[in-house]
Amino acid sequence: MSFDSASVRAQREQMLLRLLFRATHTMNAEVTRRVRARGWTAFKPAFTTLLSRLDTDGTTISTLAARIGTSRQAVSQLARAIEEAGLIERMPHPTDGRSVVVRHTDAGRRILLDALEVMSAIEAEYARRAGETEVAELKGLLAHLLGEIDPVGAFRADAVD
Amino acid sequence: MSFDSASVRAQREQMLLRLLFRATHTMNAEVTRRVRARGWTAFKPAFTTLLSRLDTDGTTISTLAARIGTSRQAVSQLARAIEEAGLIERMPHPTDGRSVVVRHTDAGRRILLDALEVMSAIEAEYARRAGETEVAELKGLLAHLLGEIDPVGAFRADAVD
DNA sequence: AAAGATTGTCAATCTCCTTGCCTAGTTTGT
DNA sequence: ACAAACTAGGCAAGGAGATTGACAATCTTT
Numbered sequence: 001m002s003f004d005s006a007s008v009r010a011q012r013e014q015m016l017l018r019l020l021f022r023a024t025h026t027m028n029a030e031v032t033r034r035v036r037a038r039g040w041t042a043f044k045p046a047f048t049t050l051l052s053r054l055d056t057d058g059t060t061i062s063t064l065a066a067r068i069g070t071s072r073q074a075v076s077q078l079a080r081a082i083e084e085a086g087l088i089e090r091m092p093h094p095t096d097g098r099s100v101v102v103r104h105t106d107a108g109r110r111i112l113l114d115a116l117e118v119m120s121a122i123e124a125e126y127a128r129r130a131g132e133t134e135v136a137e138l139k140g141l142l143a144h145l146l147g148e149i150d151p152v153g154a155f156r157a158d159a160v161d
Numbered sequence: 162m163s164f165d166s167a168s169v170r171a172q173r174e175q176m177l178l179r180l181l182f183r184a185t186h187t188m189n190a191e192v193t194r195r196v197r198a199r200g201w202t203a204f205k206p207a208f209t210t211l212l213s214r215l216d217t218d219g220t221t222i223s224t225l226a227a228r229i230g231t232s233r234q235a236v237s238q239l240a241r242a243i244e245e246a247g248l249i250e251r252m253p254h255p256t257d258g259r260s261v262v263v264r265h266t267d268a269g270r271r272i273l274l275d276a277l278e279v280m281s282a283i284e285a286e287y288a289r290r291a292g293e294t295e296v297a298e299l300k301g302l303l304a305h306l307l308g309e310i311d312p313v314g315a316f317r318a319d320a321v322d
Numbered sequence: 323a324a325a326g327a328t329t330g331t332c333a334a335t336c337t338c339c340t341t342g343c344c345t346a347g348t349t350t351g352t
Numbered sequence: 353a354c355a356a357a358c359t360a361g362g363c364a365a366g367g368a369g370a371t372t373g374a375c376a377a378t379c380t381t382t
Contacts (some may be wrong), residue, residue: 004217008273012213015280016287016296017192019303020185026311027178046338052173056165060362074339076362081337098360099345116169119176126177129309135177138302141295142180148290150187161228207369222330235370237331241366259329259378 027122036116040111042085051087051104051112058103060093083109087111188283195279201272203246211239211271212248212265219264221254248272 012018028154053059053067061079065072067077079102082088086106093099127135169285173179189254193206196270214228222240240263243249248269265273288296 001235006216007359008213008277011277012280014300014304015277016300016303017185018186018279019300019307020181020188022302022307024178024181024185025306027181032179044337048173053172056166057245060360061362068219070338071340072361073341073363078338080362093360096348100361110280112169113164116172116176119173119178123177126306126310132304134305135300138299138306139177141179141302142177142184142301143175144295145181145287145291145299146183146187150288152181205368223328231369232371233330234332234372238369253331257329257379261330 013016030122031115031118034122035111035115038114039117040114043111043115044081044085046078047082047085047087048112048115050082050102051108051115052073054088054102054108056104058091058101059100060101062099064102076132169184191283192276192279195283196272196276199279201275204272204276205246207239208243208246209249209273209276211236211243212269212276215249215263215265215269217265218264219252220264221260223260225263241294243269268306 010126028045040160047050048070050064052107053064059067061072064079065075068075079088083090087105088102089105091101091103093101123135176202189206193204196204210229211225214225220228222233222236224238227238240249242252244251248266249263250266252262252264255263283297
């Protein structure tokens with residue numbers, strides 16, 4: 001394998017990982033910008049990760065960690081930040097004295113719905129610019145690939161809490 | 162829009178942004194793991210961003226910043242880290258006294274080729290598991306979408322350095 | 323020459339995450 | 353019943369990667 005900088009660069013530009021990086025970064029920046037523009041100035045990109053995984057009756061830190069796929073400490077810290085933004089609240093677990101249940105506040109529910117609306121709007125815009133079929137197909141292919149390479153990361157309706 | 166936690170969660174799982182996040186994260190983790198396994202223990206995920214954008218005869222910090230799409234400061238810091246890992250070297254610009262030219266060392270060229278091999282191997286593996294056509298199509302659709310939403314991020318053969 | 327831009331860097335700060343350790347509870351084994 | 357083992361959560365420290373503001377050195381324009 002020879003080394004020619006231009007061809008190496010061109011090659012990398014077409015790598016799947018590079019394409020994924022660019023798409024993720026571009027879309028995430030846009031979502032954050034628009035959610036903030038809706039008046040949620042305290043919103044941070046990481047918030048939706050947790051907010052969207054809370055059950056109506058609340059969820060424990062450990063369960064969240066398992067769902068999100070990070071450590072309990074990370075969730076605990078993230079939860080503190082979101083709590084300080086007034087979007088969730090901590091409560092003692094009804095039966096397990098060690099556990100803490102995290103639950104949406106009203107504002108937490110509102111911002112989540114707003115974020116979902118923003119994401120839908122952006123997707124719709126992408127579909128308008130790049131083609132309805134293309135974007136739908138892209139989502140299908142991504143979901144298909146993820147089913148192969150990251151089955152655990154998927155939402156499981158039967159998750160035990 | 163009503164609020165039902167389970168349906169909201171399910172809805173978000175199918176959002177394009179969420180799919181992109183999962184795919185990016187999964188693939189990036191795998192690339193890093195394998196490159197490290199090839200003996201590049203000092204390798205960090207962020208390195209390839211810069212390494213893959215260096216020209217054979219070197220590139221200035223400002224040019225890199227424009228190419229990568231971040232600030233000069235970020236590039237400067239990243240360059241220091243990569244320099245300390247022995248993969249690039251700084252040199253004074255031949256004509257412009259303000260500029261610094263960043264260039265691959267031999268090790269820098271080798272690790273980049275290794276990383277590209279790793280990425281190709283992973284893509285091939287994905288193609289085997291999820292289908293050749295599917296992965297090729299996924300890449301095509303991503304590139305197509307990016308052409309619409311992030312035209313600047315693309316590689317430009319006519320870039321002036 | 324003087325005014326203005328541009329290049330790279332320093333320093334401080336921020337976000338998100340990790341690792342190591344610790345206490346308070348709960349479950350298990352005998 | 354009771355000690356051992358495990359689990360839930362949080363504290364502290366710190367790292368990776370980026371941002372922002374300020375700045376000296378150097379070019380460019382007028």
